[in-house]
Structure formats: structure tokens, C-alpha cells
Amino acid sequence: MLNLNESFNCDCGKIHSIDTEILLSSGSIAQLNLLLKKYYGIARIAIVYDKAVSETAQKALEILVKNGFDISEICYEKLIYPTKADTERLLNLEDNVRFFVGIGSGSIATVVRYSAYLRGNDYGLIATAPSTDSYLDKDCIFNDKIEYCTSPKFVIADSEIYSRCPEYLVASGIGAVYNSYLSLFMLEYKKAIYRGKYCMTVANDVRNLLDNFTKNYETTNNQLTYLMTTLLKISLARNYLGSFNSSSNAIAYLLSKGENSRFYGENLFLATYVLVDLYTSFLEGYLVDTLIPADYVKGLKLLNLRLNGEYNYSKEKFVEYKEQNITAIGYLIKEYRVDFLKFLKCIDNEKYAKIFRRCYKDAGYWLGGYIKATDLLSVTSLAGLICENSLYSYMKKTGFLEEML
16 A cells, blocks of 8 residues: 555545655656656756765756756755754745755755755755665654654655665665564553554554565665665654654664764664564563452453454543553553564564674674673663653652663
8 A cells, every 4th residue: 555656545544645656766866857847847956965975966956057047056064963953044045035945864964954944945855875764754853852843845866876875875775674573562552551653554654664674675786775765764654653753763862962973874774673672571571460350450451352442441440540540551561572572572573683783794793892892881871761651661669671781
């Protein structure tokens, strides 16, 4: 169901669609002027890019100038972890700028998306690397705060462009794909503990997408195109599923704030690898009994199954136990422990680790001296303070992370 440029009538009762045109063919940057004329005619366009992708930016500029567009050009020297302050240059552009074209990957997409939203403009993106699953997003994250915006009008993913990206950006894309397992796990967790709702059809499609990626990536003829397509489909699913982040995002964010940090997506892979192991260790042996009568919750769960999900035991009968009640949450986690472990143990961590390491010519040799195990655990412990309503925050409150340290 996760087909790019297609809407579909879902089993959940919704029509899933997104107002974004996606161009995946080689040489598709040549259609940039046609896309803009389709929506805006001849207007003033802001071209926004990082110095690292100047060659692609110059190509886009030549196409637009040749076709009669007026251009405002914004070049960032080195935009890695954007802040709201980085958007000021875009917010202060002339009033007659009607459209933004961002050229880059995750960081450029973030500043363009937020600036366009605040100005009331539309925007499009030219993807220069298969490094992020955020190209189709309708929100952006500054530090750990989510700002809701709009999705782009178009995304150009031209293989002639992104095939020239450095190896660490490809590894970052692998990290984003791998992390999507924990994003799905977060949806499962919130459904079990907090009565969260999401589209099961889309979630299952994402799970199949991730499993197939593990099986097929190393043998496919064009790995970068396969990676880019997978990332765009995950980004599409994020629009359909709403909240689609995991606690590993918080760990990667804190790792990225350290000295001599690697790229965010690389840190995201490390965070996911560690967190899958921590979740599994916690669920296999750390949980203790609570004061909540077992027959009460188990009986209501059975009733829910008997009535094919029409009876929500949490909403109707468990309301007196507040979500913040650590004892109540602990019991529910224990009740769903087998389901959670089944999900986690289906993730092929070693296969993803192999794919990740092979992105580098030295097979990821840098990993050996990047960060000490104790420092990594310290960061993971701190991240537990900013992961609200998650299994990770519960683990922090129980003292499990401190015991690991």
C-alpha cells in the first residue's frame, strides 16, 4: 500500500494520501522548471542549499534562470544540526519570494520546511543523499521539540545526484531504516499501555518494508536507489501514522551534541542497536510483580479478545489507574512482555550491523574508538529523562539504566 504518488482506500476507513509529487528517475532535476511552472508560473524562487552541495545547486540555478525565474540564493556554510536561529535568513527574504527550493538532505529540509510554513509559502526539495526518512515530513524537530508544518509540494530524488554522496550519508540512511523498527515498537507500546491508536494496515506495510530491506539490500543491483525509495516510503508512512519517533532519536540527539560527534544518522544506528539490546534485557529479566490483582487485568484483556477488540478494557475499566502510576504501567508492561519480546527478537540486528559497516571502505573501523561503553550508557541514561510515555522512560524510573552503569 505504501506506493509513492498514489493514494489508497485503507481498511482503517481513511483515504491515505499526500499532496507531494515525487520524481525518482535519473535526470529528473531537469524537470524542476516544469514543476514550478505547473504550480506557480514565473515567480521569484528562493534556492536554499549547503555549500557541500554547491554543484547540484548551480545546476538547479542554471535551469531556473534559463527559464525566466527570478532567484534569491541562500547558501549555508555548514548546516549540520539546525536551530530556529538558522531560519532567520529565510524568514527575512523579500516578500515577493513565493516558493522555496531546498537542496540537500535532513538539515536543509528542516530549515526550509519551518521557514516556508511561517511565511505561508510552499516548498519543494531536491534530495542529495539517501540519508534521512524525513523528506516527506510535515513536521520538523529542533532539539527535542516538534514543530508542525506542511509537507513539500515535490521531492526530486535524482540518482545522478545522490549517487555521488559520501559513504557516511549512506550509512545514515541505513540508520534511519533500522530505527524505524523502534518507531513501530513505540506505536505498539503506546497502544498497549496508553490506549494509543494507529493504522494497523500502514504499520504492517512498514514492517514488511523493513523486513524485505534486510533480505534484499545486499543483493539488489542498485543499492542506493533501493535505499532512497525505502526511505521515501517510510517518510510517507510517517504522514499516515502521525507520531513516528522512537526513544533512540533522543539518544542519537544527545550523542550528536558531544565533541567529535559523527553524523546524526550514524548515531541513530548506534542508538537503535543499543536500545534493542537494552529493551530485550529489561523485558527478559528485570520486571517485578506489582500490587494490581492479576485476574483483574487478565480477565479484561480476555474479554477484549472475545469481543474482537470492541471492548477497550483500558478505557472502560482501568481509568482509575493514571498513566503516570508507575505500578500500573509496570503491570501492563509485564502483561504484554511476551508480545514486546516477540517483536524485538524478529529484528535482525546483526544483519543490519553488517549492512551498516559495509557502507564504509574500512568496514566501520572507526566504531572501535568512537565512544567508550560507559560513556554510551551514560548518554542512554540521560536520554531516559526526555522520552516521555515510553518503555525507555519507565526503565529510567525503575533504576534499570543506573544498574547497567
